[in-house]
Structure formats: structure tokens, C-alpha cells
Amino acid sequence: NTRQQVLFAPIQLYPSIMAGNGAAETATKAVIQEYLDLTLPECYIPELGESKSGKVRDIYFAGKNVVMVTNDRVSAFDYILPNLIPFKGQVLCGISEWAFGQTKDIVPNALIENVDASVVVQKKMKNLNVEFIVRGYLWGSMAAAYEKGDRTFCGLKVPDGLNRFQKFDEPLFTPTTKAEVGHDENMTYAEVEKLIGRDMAKKAKDVAMKLYARGAELMRKRGLILIDTKYEFGLDEHGVLHVIDEVNTPDSSRMCTVEEWETKYPKIAAEMKTGKHRDVSALMKAKPELKLKEFSKQYVRDALLEMGFDPAKDNKAPKLSDEQVVECAYRYIHIYEMVTGKQFEFPPKMSPSKRIILNLQRAGMLVGGFVIIAAGSDSDMPHLETLKKELAKFKIPSQIRICSAHKQPGRLEQLIQAYNKSVEPIMLVGCAGGTDALSGTASYSATFPVVSCPPDGMNSTCLTNPPGSSNAFIVKPANVGKFAAQFFASHCPKVAAELEANIQEKIRKLEQADESLAKRARLAESFAESTPAKSGA
Numbered sequence: 001n002t003r004q005q006v007l008f009a010p011i012q013l014y015p016s017i018m019a020g021n022g023a024a025e026t027a028t029k030a031v032i033q034e035y036l037d038l039t040l041p042e043c044y045i046p047e048l049g050e051s052k053s054g055k056v057r058d059i060y061f062a063g064k065n066v067v068m069v070t071n072d073r074v075s076a077f078d079y080i081l082p083n084l085i086p087f088k089g090q091v092l093c094g095i096s097e098w099a100f101g102q103t104k105d106i107v108p109n110a111l112i113e114n115v116d117a118s119v120v121v122q123k124k125m126k127n128l129n130v131e132f133i134v135r136g137y138l139w140g141s142m143a144a145a146y147e148k149g150d151r152t153f154c155g156l157k158v159p160d161g162l163n164r165f166q167k168f169d170e171p172l173f174t175p176t177t178k179a180e181v182g183h184d185e186n187m188t189y190a191e192v193e194k195l196i197g198r199d200m201a202k203k204a205k206d207v208a209m210k211l212y213a214r215g216a217e218l219m220r221k222r223g224l225i226l227i228d229t230k231y232e233f234g235l236d237e238h239g240v241l242h243v244i245d246e247v248n249t250p251d252s253s254r255m256c257t258v259e260e261w262e263t264k265y266p267k268i269a270a271e272m273k274t275g276k277h278r279d280v281s282a283l284m285k286a287k288p289e290l291k292l293k294e295f296s297k298q299y300v301r302d303a304l305l306e307m308g309f310d311p312a313k314d315n316k317a318p319k320l321s322d323e324q325v326v327e328c329a330y331r332y333i334h335i336y337e338m339v340t341g342k343q344f345e346f347p348p349k350m351s352p353s354k355r356i357i358l359n360l361q362r363a364g365m366l367v368g369g370f371v372i373i374a375a376g377s378d379s380d381m382p383h384l385e386t387l388k389k390e391l392a393k394f395k396i397p398s399q400i401r402i403c404s405a406h407k408q409p410g411r412l413e414q415l416i417q418a419y420n421k422s423v424e425p426i427m428l429v430g431c432a433g434g435t436d437a438l439s440g441t442a443s444y445s446a447t448f449p450v451v452s453c454p455p456d457g458m459n460s461t462c463l464t465n466p467p468g469s470s471n472a473f474i475v476k477p478a479n480v481g482k483f484a485a486q487f488f489a490s491h492c493p494k495v496a497a498e499l500e501a502n503i504q505e506k507i508r509k510l511e512q513a514d515e516s517l518a519k520r521a522r523l524a525e526s527f528a529e530s531t532p533a534k535s536g537a
Contacts, residue, residue, distance in 0.1 A: 066123070223259065
């Protein structure tokens, strides 16, 4: 929409990958190379409130909606890679937005709007906490287990004699748990019924199968095969089922081109009929040219395995080379263009986190500055509330946190390290009476300003913290509010406007007071001149 075009401000369009020529691929990869350092890791924005960090998203639950920031991390074998993949978050959000629009006749979705290339706003839902996986082909982890002899998957019997990459007669429903950390576990349909109820299980399964059918149909028209995919569902306040999270993206699905499958799979099937190979995996080792090229995270998985990574034994994934990162980003962009039929727009060459803050500000969802009011005890709550009110006069959002530097030093350090990751400007106001260890300790580790404003007024311990502690000292809460406004003004238009209005109001009152005094003086002088002097006796 028009608003998005203004906010996203793409720098320019490069030759579309859909042109299908080597020049376009070379040009696109050259541009990707320029963005290797302009990636988005975690994106902590304290002002948005309560948050949860997933494998590839930071999710905020403030207010009636959910704000989802999709980062550029990539996971494989349930490990987060040390590399960030440029544009990965942008691609996932773009494909999901397109797919939501193509499937809203099947099931309502939670999407409200995309406010940045990597940020979506969705309605708050009660997650069913099941991953509804639909498989059209024997592929991935299921194929690996099949080749080892497994024939029962999520309670479903699968016949003998199938090959890896073979299409099923009918798509299979193979749900899993949704694990916050670690591995998802397979579930039987009966277990899904027990978890969410028989009626909801049937409805969600039916919708998942319809979404897969629609996705496969649309992608087939684009020359793609939707191999398998997963969906997540939630319920709104009325109990209405919605599809949430992402739909038919390279992170939630496997895809390949129709040409790739139709060219290679018949050769694979013919080779397997010869009986020379134990399974298709063995065939791939003998004839790697038959391996099907996917548009999914499979490229990352294969790259890790080729580097000697063993997901069963190793504790962390190795780092990819720049060349591998560029190839991965190129595949994400390629699949975006193929799925949506739209040309990919490279974002402005600036820090993605800075761009996100600017776009959230322009969307009216963020002030862009935040103050933590930290106290060692809740006994000084009136003082803390006064500080909060003074900050609010300048439209500065704040939060009161209770953490004692004496009694909870470890927790205080954890809080400071968490706030150090903020991508928006922040400030901490320490409010500790007696010996002020809070401000000194916080300012030693913080990468943001710390101001002491003790509840007991002129506390000299705020001025004698040890070397390395850099806290400022302001006695009056009103002055803390103005100091914070001056700090945030260059980043926050709303705060700057309030600060300017505050200054002008103070000047206006001074001028009024001066004019009032001058007027009284003039009246007194005029009265004196008009009153005849008394003559002597």
C-alpha cells in the first residue's frame, strides 16, 4: 500500500531473478554481497512491552495486538547458525502477506498490517501449540526415517516400496508438538484431539489440508512444487480459528521447481528399479547430479553436513562462508519472486534495526525512547510514580522495575545486560535511598545513561561511586523528566515537540511575570506622578 511504499523506501530495483538468466543472478548476488553486514539479529525494543524470543522472531504482546519482528537468523537441525542471512526476514514477511491474501476465503488470518519489511502486526490469539504439518512427498526427516525402516509416522501406516522424493497418492497429515526449545515431537491425531479437543482437531486439520492444496495449486502455476509445509493456528476472543505466524514460506515449507522434479525423479525411480542401490540416499552419493535442488532451508542443512557437522553429536552449528550466505540469500529472494510474482525490492542501505525503529515511529506505534525507573524497594513507590508522571509530561514511556543491588546483584546484572541489547535509545533512573549502590553498579555495566534520583533527596553517596561508575545525579524528578527529554529529543519527534513546547511555555510564563511586574511598576510610577505632593506646614 501507499503507506508501506513510503516507509520501506527501496533504493532501487535490480534485474529480476525471474528473468531467468545468468546476468540477473550475478547482478543480484553482487548486491547481496553489499548487504552482508546489514542484517538483523535479535531486535529488542523495550517500549513494546512483554516479549518472547523464538528461533527466528521477537514477539511482543503489548496491547490487543502482537508485534512480530522477523530477524535474519536461520536454524537448521534445531540449531541457530552463527551467520545471519540478509533479507531472510523480509522474504518471510513478504511471502506470508501474499499467501494470507490468497487463502482468506479458506480461513481468516491474524494479519493486521506490515509496518516494516521485517515487522508484522497480528491480532492477539490463543495459540493451539500444535504444528500442523502436511506432506505431499516422501522427503526430509520422514524420508530419512523411512530409509531406516520406519513405516509408521504420527500413527499413519506408510506402504513399503516408496522412494525418497516420491509423491504420495494423497497428502499426509503429520502433526508435531510446538517446542519452545529443542526438538518438536511427532504427535498422533489422537494426541492432537486430546490436546485441543475433537472438534477443533478436525477443523484445524481440514483447514491445514485445504491450505496445502491451495498453496500447491498456486505454486504449480508458478512452476513450483510445494513439497511439504507446516501451519500454526490460534483462536480469537470469540473462539474463531485463524491461521497465524507464517504461511508457505521457505522456512516453513520445502519447495522445488516442477522442472527439477519432473527431470530428476523419473531417473531416480529408474535407478532404484535396478536394485543396485540400498536407498535413494546411497544413490545420491553415487550420482550427486540427481540430487534435487530445493528452495528451502535444505541448502543450509546440506552445506552444514558437507562441512562435517553431525546434528546428533555436535553442540553447535559451524559458520557458513560468505559465498554460502550469499547463495542462501539469493535462494530466498528467488523463491520470493517465484511464489509472489513480484520483483524483490532491496531496502535502503541502513541498519535494519534503525529502519525498524523509524518505521514503527512513523506508524505511531513507538515513541523511540524508553526509561527504566529502577528502585531497590517498592517502599518508595510515591517517588517512583512521580518520576513516571514527570516523564509522561514529555510523552516518554517508562517502566518501574524493583531490583536491589545489595540483595539481588546477579539479577540486576542480568537486567542491565538485557537492556544493553535494546535497539532503541534508553535511559535508567536509579532510585535507591541510603547507600546508592544501584546507580553505581548499573552505570558500570550499562551501555546507556544512568541517572541517580534518590527518594531521600540530597544523597551524597550518589556522588561518590567508585571509578568506572558514570551515573549522573539529579535531585528533582521534574528535572529528570526534562533531562530525559533532552537526551531523546534528537531521536524522538514526539518528545522533541513536547520539549520545545515545555521550554516555550516556561519562557512565556517568565515573560508574563516580567510584563506583570513592569506593568505594576508603570502603574505605580503613573500614580505617583498624578498625586500632588503634600506641602509643608
